[in-house]
Amino acid sequence: MGFRVIAESGQARTGCLSTAHGDVATPAFMPVGTVGTVKALHPDEVRATGARMLIANTYHLWLRPGAELVAELGGLHEFMRWPHAIATDSGGFQAYSLAKRVRVSEQGFEFASHIDGSRRLLTPEESMRVQGLLGSDIALTLDICPPADVPRPALVEAIDRTTRWAERCLAARNPGQMVFGIVQGGTDVELRCQHLDAMSQLPLDGLALGGFSVGEAPQAMYGALEKVVPHMDPLRPRYLMGVGTPADLVRAMAVGVDIFDCVLPTRNARNGQAFVNGGRLTLKNARFRTDPRPLDEACDCPVCSKGFSRAYLRHLYVAGEILGHRLLSLHNIHYYASLMAGARKAISEGQFAHWAHVTQLATAPSGPAEDCV
Amino acid sequence: MGFRVIAESGQARTGCLSTAHGDVATPAFMPVGTVGTVKALHPDEVRATGARMLIANTYHLWLRPGAELVAELGGLHEFMRWPHAIATDSGGFQAYSLAKRVRVSEQGFEFASHIDGSRRLLTPEESMRVQGLLGSDIALTLDICPPADVPRPALVEAIDRTTRWAERCLAARNPGQMVFGIVQGGTDVELRCQHLDAMSQLPLDGLALGGFSVGEAPQAMYGALEKVVPHMDPLRPRYLMGVGTPADLVRAMAVGVDIFDCVLPTRNARNGQAFVNGGRLTLKNARFRTDPRPLDEACDCPVCSKGFSRAYLRHLYVAGEILGHRLLSLHNIHYYASLMAGARKAISEGQFAHWAHVTQLATAPSGPAEDCV
Numbered sequence: 001m002g003f004r005v006i007a008e009s010g011q012a013r014t015g016c017l018s019t020a021h022g023d024v025a026t027p028a029f030m031p032v033g034t035v036g037t038v039k040a041l042h043p044d045e046v047r048a049t050g051a052r053m054l055i056a057n058t059y060h061l062w063l064r065p066g067a068e069l070v071a072e073l074g075g076l077h078e079f080m081r082w083p084h085a086i087a088t089d090s091g092g093f094q095a096y097s098l099a100k101r102v103r104v105s106e107q108g109f110e111f112a113s114h115i116d117g118s119r120r121l122l123t124p125e126e127s128m129r130v131q132g133l134l135g136s137d138i139a140l141t142l143d144i145c146p147p148a149d150v151p152r153p154a155l156v157e158a159i160d161r162t163t164r165w166a167e168r169c170l171a172a173r174n175p176g177q178m179v180f181g182i183v184q185g186g187t188d189v190e191l192r193c194q195h196l197d198a199m200s201q202l203p204l205d206g207l208a209l210g211g212f213s214v215g216e217a218p219q220a221m222y223g224a225l226e227k228v229v230p231h232m233d234p235l236r237p238r239y240l241m242g243v244g245t246p247a248d249l250v251r252a253m254a255v256g257v258d259i260f261d262c263v264l265p266t267r268n269a270r271n272g273q274a275f276v277n278g279g280r281l282t283l284k285n286a287r288f289r290t291d292p293r294p295l296d297e298a299c300d301c302p303v304c305s306k307g308f309s310r311a312y313l314r315h316l317y318v319a320g321e322i323l324g325h326r327l328l329s330l331h332n333i334h335y336y337a338s339l340m341a342g343a344r345k346a347i348s349e350g351q352f353a354h355w356a357h358v359t360q361l362a363t364a365p366s367g368p369a370e371d372c373v
Numbered sequence: 374m375g376f377r378v379i380a381e382s383g384q385a386r387t388g389c390l391s392t393a394h395g396d397v398a399t400p401a402f403m404p405v406g407t408v409g410t411v412k413a414l415h416p417d418e419v420r421a422t423g424a425r426m427l428i429a430n431t432y433h434l435w436l437r438p439g440a441e442l443v444a445e446l447g448g449l450h451e452f453m454r455w456p457h458a459i460a461t462d463s464g465g466f467q468a469y470s471l472a473k474r475v476r477v478s479e480q481g482f483e484f485a486s487h488i489d490g491s492r493r494l495l496t497p498e499e500s501m502r503v504q505g506l507l508g509s510d511i512a513l514t515l516d517i518c519p520p521a522d523v524p525r526p527a528l529v530e531a532i533d534r535t536t537r538w539a540e541r542c543l544a545a546r547n548p549g550q551m552v553f554g555i556v557q558g559g560t561d562v563e564l565r566c567q568h569l570d571a572m573s574q575l576p577l578d579g580l581a582l583g584g585f586s587v588g589e590a591p592q593a594m595y596g597a598l599e600k601v602v603p604h605m606d607p608l609r610p611r612y613l614m615g616v617g618t619p620a621d622l623v624r625a626m627a628v629g630v631d632i633f634d635c636v637l638p639t640r641n642a643r644n645g646q647a648f649v650n651g652g653r654l655t656l657k658n659a660r661f662r663t664d665p666r667p668l669d670e671a672c673d674c675p676v677c678s679k680g681f682s683r684a685y686l687r688h689l690y691v692a693g694e695i696l697g698h699r700l701l702s703l704h705n706i707h708y709y710a711s712l713m714a715g716a717r718k719a720i721s722e723g724q725f726a727h728w729a730h731v732t733q734l735a736t737a738p739s740g741p742a743e744d745c746v
Contacts, residue, residue: 039694041696079684290446311452
């Protein structure tokens with residue numbers, strides 16, 4: 001288990017993260033499998049896109065079906081039939097945003113389950129215990145993730161507590177499981193660097209940037225990343241949590257981020273949106289009603305190769321058919337995996353900047369969809 | 374294009390239906406692809422179960438996305454990327470049961486679309502025109518399908534009109550498309566045989582039994598089938614529409630039915646129910662919470678072979694995850710396809726009665742699910 005950088009191109013880097021469930025080439029995008037399934041997709045389909053690590057959610061699996069149950073059935077890899085690497089988020093973000101009647105103290109999060117209202121206590125130790133039962137390859141430390149617009153004193157408090165919780169997580173770490181710590185600080189570069197320094201002194205296997213893409217302007221995130229990421233320990237993997245659009249990924253890889261996760265490819269699929277070279281297609285748009293072309297003529301994913309037309313995919317979306325959701329999810333996850341594969345190749349050839357320029361994503365706005373035909 | 378019986382075992386028969394899109398071995402079960410997709414499944418998955426013919430719905434596709442649009446995109450086979458045979462129901466059943474403000478006259482069904490309320494007129498000629506645009510291999514004639522409990526005079530009227538409409542459909546038939554006529558008459562054997570005689574005199578390529586499984590007791594259907602099916606022209610394929618449970622299929626094959634369709638395998642999957650050897654599993658049942666076994670240890674479908682456990686499938690169902698719906702649909706369609714493959718093999722070996730006995734379905738009740746472990 002460990003991480004090594006293989007090549008660099010500017011600040012971008014390609015490497016290999018070795019886990020108990022195989023190697024993961026970086027930069028890597030982790031499809032999100034919140035409750036033990038990448039939404040609408042079969043694990044073999046996810047694998048076939050090239051993805052070798054996904055992220056599941058401690059909070060969700062803890063509440064349902066329960067971590068003990070998953071452990072009894074052999075752990076999450078066995079449960080969901082995914083033999084490759086799995087990371088698990090610590091549950092902090094969800095306890096903060098999803099749960100009801102949340103009380104945060106130094107001990108942890110006390111809250112009511114959003115599923116059955118039962119009273120729960122998520123401490124750093126409990127988060128690690130649950131992640132141990134799930135058997136993920138990478139555990140995340142429990143953190144406080146404040147919204148983008150909180151005042152500075154609240155950010156400072158969040159940071160300090162997150163550091164203390166990271167220490168408690170490390171004290172409770174599970175054998176054979178890597179632990180990544182989460183750095184907070186919003187878009188305040190000084191606070192970010194301060195927290196980064198504190199977290200970097202802990203024996204964490206990787207450093208994650210939390211609290212981005214939580215409502216701030218894309219340019220504010222880009223600005224912070226440009227300044228913060230180059231200060232991150234180059235020997236440890238750098239993980240930008242919950243980000244983002246294809247443009248976000250290219251921007252972040254350019255400054256040296258190694259790992260990503262985001263619900264966008266699957267969530268946007270559910271809303272009838274496909275990522276394609278040059279932009280996005282919003283299939284409810286009437287212009288696709290009779291469009292016989294595949295989503296992306298340059299795409300070699302199973303959906304485009306099979307010849308499913310935009311018109312058919314639009315029909316499935318409008319009719320609310322699951323196959324539409326499936327096919328768009330598959331295409332989108334393939335798009336993200338291909339983007340990462342392209343980046344890795346470009347970096348190993350020392351051509352990242354050129355590649356990023358060719359993708360037209362290096363300077364693209366992160367913002368809302370723009371249809372292209 | 375045509376049909377030939379290859380072997381018989383008792384009254385059961387196996388044969389080959391040749392269509393413009395390949396041969397279909399009978400007895401055959403057609404998965405239902407109402408709006409141009411077998412719900413939750415990819416056409417390659419349907420194909421891999423062994424199915425070589427599915428049935429789509431004229432009424433639904435006519436209203437959305439529109440038959441002209443499907444034709445413009447190359448017809449239904451091309452549109453949904455299914456290169457094998459397709460039958461299309463005439464739309465009569467849906468115009469009767471789904472549409473609003475329906476007026477039935479000798480001309481046809483006048484009704485309001487259940488999608489946008491638009492006023493529509495479905496005549497025998499329009500049904501054939503739409504089925505021609507869809508380009509199905511088998512068109513069904515427009516029929517009147519009364520509920521199980523209508524009085525005899527209404528049944529008689531339905532029968533007579535259905536015959537006249539079949540004649541109009543034949544007059545409007547499309548080149549290269551087989552036409553099957555629908556025989557009505559409820560569970561009234563005399564009326565059924567009378568209508569069968571009338572329809573048999575028409576140059577129809579196959580004869581379908583409509584109006585079963587519309588609310589009558591299973592034993593009433595079995596009783597009628599035993600008496601009616603043996604009177605059907607042995608040279609033409611016999612299609613029992615909208616039926617049914619595995620037990621229904623075995624009973625109907627035993628008296629000589631060749632073709633079936635039913636939403637049960639996909640609809641029950643949506644409700645968390647799996648068909649297995651010996652019965653059904655209702656996954657919401659708490660007993661499956663920690664069950665590590667596949668749905669059916671004797672099943673070689675991709676779901677059972679992959680090792681997805683009952684516990685995992687139950688979790689997906691409870692969490693409302695699409696993958697659960699997908700996997701149960703795939704397993705169930707595979708179950709039906711395997712049942713038919715087993716029947717065909719048994720018939721060709723002259724062992725149908727023995728095979729039916731071994732399946733424990735020959736005398737099983739058709740009724741509600743019984744859990745088995």
